[in-house]
Amino acid sequence: MGGCKERATFLATVVVWAGSAFAADLIHKEFHFKVHRHASVSILNEYGPISVRPVSGHQVIVNAVLHSSRVTVDSNQRGSRVEIVSHLLPGATAETGKVEYDVQLPSDAGVTLDSSTGPLYAEGLRGDVVLVGNTGNVEVRNISAGHLHIKTLDGSVSLTNVTDGHVEITSVGGPVVMKSVSGPLVQVNSNKGNIAYDGDFGGGGQYLLVTNSGNIEATAPAFASIDVVAESVKGKVVNDFSLQPAHSSFVERAGSAFAGTLGKAASSVKLLSFSGKIHLKKRQ
Amino acid sequence: MTCEEFQRILPELGSGNSLERVAHLRSCSQCAGLLADLNEIARQAKQLQGSLEPSPRVWQCIETALRNEGLVRGSIALVPSAQDAHSLEDEAHLQSCQPCAGVRADLDEISQQARLLQESDEPSPRVWNSIEIALRNEGLIRQPRPEPPRVRHAAPRWKLAWLVPLAAAAAVILGVVVFRTTQAPDLASAPPVQVQSTTSPEEEQMVRMVADRTPSLSAAYEADLKAVNDYIREAEGSAKANPRDEMAHQHLMSAYEQRAMIYEMAMNRSLR
Numbered sequence: 001m002g003g004c005k006e007r008a009t010f011l012a013t014v015v016v017w018a019g020s021a022f023a024a025d026l027i028h029k030e031f032h033f034k035v036h037r038h039a040s041v042s043i044l045n046e047y048g049p050i051s052v053r054p055v056s057g058h059q060v061i062v063n064a065v066l067h068s069s070r071v072t073v074d075s076n077q078r079g080s081r082v083e084i085v086s087h088l089l090p091g092a093t094a095e096t097g098k099v100e101y102d103v104q105l106p107s108d109a110g111v112t113l114d115s116s117t118g119p120l121y122a123e124g125l126r127g128d129v130v131l132v133g134n135t136g137n138v139e140v141r142n143i144s145a146g147h148l149h150i151k152t153l154d155g156s157v158s159l160t161n162v163t164d165g166h167v168e169i170t171s172v173g174g175p176v177v178m179k180s181v182s183g184p185l186v187q188v189n190s191n192k193g194n195i196a197y198d199g200d201f202g203g204g205g206q207y208l209l210v211t212n213s214g215n216i217e218a219t220a221p222a223f224a225s226i227d228v229v230a231e232s233v234k235g236k237v238v239n240d241f242s243l244q245p246a247h248s249s250f251v252e253r254a255g256s257a258f259a260g261t262l263g264k265a266a267s268s269v270k271l272l273s274f275s276g277k278i279h280l281k282k283r284q
Numbered sequence: 285m286t287c288e289e290f291q292r293i294l295p296e297l298g299s300g301n302s303l304e305r306v307a308h309l310r311s312c313s314q315c316a317g318l319l320a321d322l323n324e325i326a327r328q329a330k331q332l333q334g335s336l337e338p339s340p341r342v343w344q345c346i347e348t349a350l351r352n353e354g355l356v357r358g359s360i361a362l363v364p365s366a367q368d369a370h371s372l373e374d375e376a377h378l379q380s381c382q383p384c385a386g387v388r389a390d391l392d393e394i395s396q397q398a399r400l401l402q403e404s405d406e407p408s409p410r411v412w413n414s415i416e417i418a419l420r421n422e423g424l425i426r427q428p429r430p431e432p433p434r435v436r437h438a439a440p441r442w443k444l445a446w447l448v449p450l451a452a453a454a455a456v457i458l459g460v461v462v463f464r465t466t467q468a469p470d471l472a473s474a475p476p477v478q479v480q481s482t483t484s485p486e487e488e489q490m491v492r493m494v495a496d497r498t499p500s501l502s503a504a505y506e507a508d509l510k511a512v513n514d515y516i517r518e519a520e521g522s523a524k525a526n527p528r529d530e531m532a533h534q535h536l537m538s539a540y541e542q543r544a545m546i547y548e549m550a551m552n553r554s555l556r
Contacts, residue, residue, distance in 0.1 A: 044556070046498070094500055116498055116553070132549065134501055151545050153508050170545045172508040189538045191511050210538045212515045231531050233522055272531055272538075274518060 039080040049118035055104035068096035225263035240282040
């Protein structure tokens with residue numbers, strides 16, 4: 001027993017020591033900005049993650065961890081508009097130019113985050129959110145009432161509990177996963193990535209999920225109210241529901257296209273893939 | 285005033301605007317954009333030196349090319365085609381000069397697009413006349429004068445300069461084409477646009493710009509551009525085979541949106 005305690009103490013010491021040594025080169029900076037309602041906050045980061053979460057009060061708090069002195073953080077405020085930019089100095093690399101941002105801001109603020117490699121994370125906001133990533137992953141949680149625009153090349157996109165706003169996602173290679181996402185407009189445009197939707201499609205919304213070679217899996221409860229069209233030009237489509245025939249010019253093709261309504265058909269749902277598989281799945 | 289009426293009086297706009305014209309310009313963004321393009325071209329044209337004026341041979345060559353393409357009948361023509369005969373010297377210059385090669389590629393693309401236009405989409409002779417009058421008013425086009433014998437290699441600037449009015453004319457035609465096509469949003473009747481699947485020289489240059497700024501991203505941009513261009517090519521084929529299929533056109537729109545996003549992201553990145 002005593003040996004275990006000693007080993008644990010040793011391990012903890014090693015971890016703290018290693019962490020201290022590693023953190024020796026890191027530079028911590030903190031910025032505070034006073035803003036009014038519906039502030040606009042923009043963060044441009046060449047390398048590294050950006051995380052945004054709400055805080056009470058009319059203030060924006062930016063914690064930045066710089067990985068070397070080859071990168072600086074420029075901040076600028078004009079009224080309620082705050083801009084933060086990572087500025088690379090000559091010789092900076094993807095590692096030495098890295099900055100980690102942890103940002104707290106009023107929940108009604110509009111946010112624009114842009115990073116090449118770092119993951120982007122936003123939660124608990126009610127303003128408009130624009131996230132631009134190249135290869136980094138994007139994760140969004142608990143967003144309501146604001147519009148959400150995501151653009152990414154190959155990073156994965158994960159949305160959880162996003163409601164009452166326009167959701168527009170354009171991705172080339174990354175997968176898109178949505179859980180409990182609903183709103184007047186939900187649009188996903190992907191090339192190679194798979195699209196997964198798990199929700200009830202709300203009421204009165206337009207849902208358009210398009211992918212070139214990726215698969216689409218949409219899971220909905222039996223009580224969903226949708227007018228659905230699904231078509232894969234070269235792939236297969238599978239439908240778990242008993243749909244009512246829809247009055248439209250859409251031509252159904254067994255195994256590759258179907259259309260119909262469920263419930264009162266409150267929301268319009270279009271699932272389109274060029275060569276991938278589409279599965280409209282009933283939640284068990 | 286309708287857009288058609290406004291286009292008829294485009295050449296006279298420089299001499300003063302009536303209230304009716306001003307009102308139309310305020311209410312119609314398309315005509316306002318067309319007029320703005322024309323003014324921009326005129327402004328650029330003013331900056332051309334007299335010595336840079338293209339010879340009649342250039343205009344004749346352009347007109348012949350457009351007639352060969354069937355784009356224009358019975359009036360002047362302004363855009364050459366890819367099939368035009370070029371001298372060995374011109375070809376050698378195009379191979380060694382990236383900007384000129386880019387302009388040439390643009391012109392070829394415009395020419396290719398123009399072939400797909402329906403006859404009803406062809407601009408009326410009045411439009412060509414308007415362009416000609418506007419260019420003459422700005423002094424860009426003048427009566428031919430006796431041309432002294434010229435040693436081709438003695439005037440290297442000329443090789444680039446003759447492309448300037450050519451590009452301006454091409455921009456006007458492209459503007460008219462876009463203007464016309466946006467007035468007819470019927471997807472079923474619109475011919476599908478032909479796009480090459482491989483990355484163009486402009487896209488390769490764009491990838492290089494990304495690589496200059498962020499080397500680790502260039503491979504991703506290049507691969508994604510190719511993937512998107514392949515998607516566009518497949519979607520075009522599908523839309524062409526099924527011109528009344530809404531879903532096929534949706535794929536095409538989605539593919540173009542993806543390419544636009546890549547362009548935008550690359551541009552923003554290179555401008556930082």
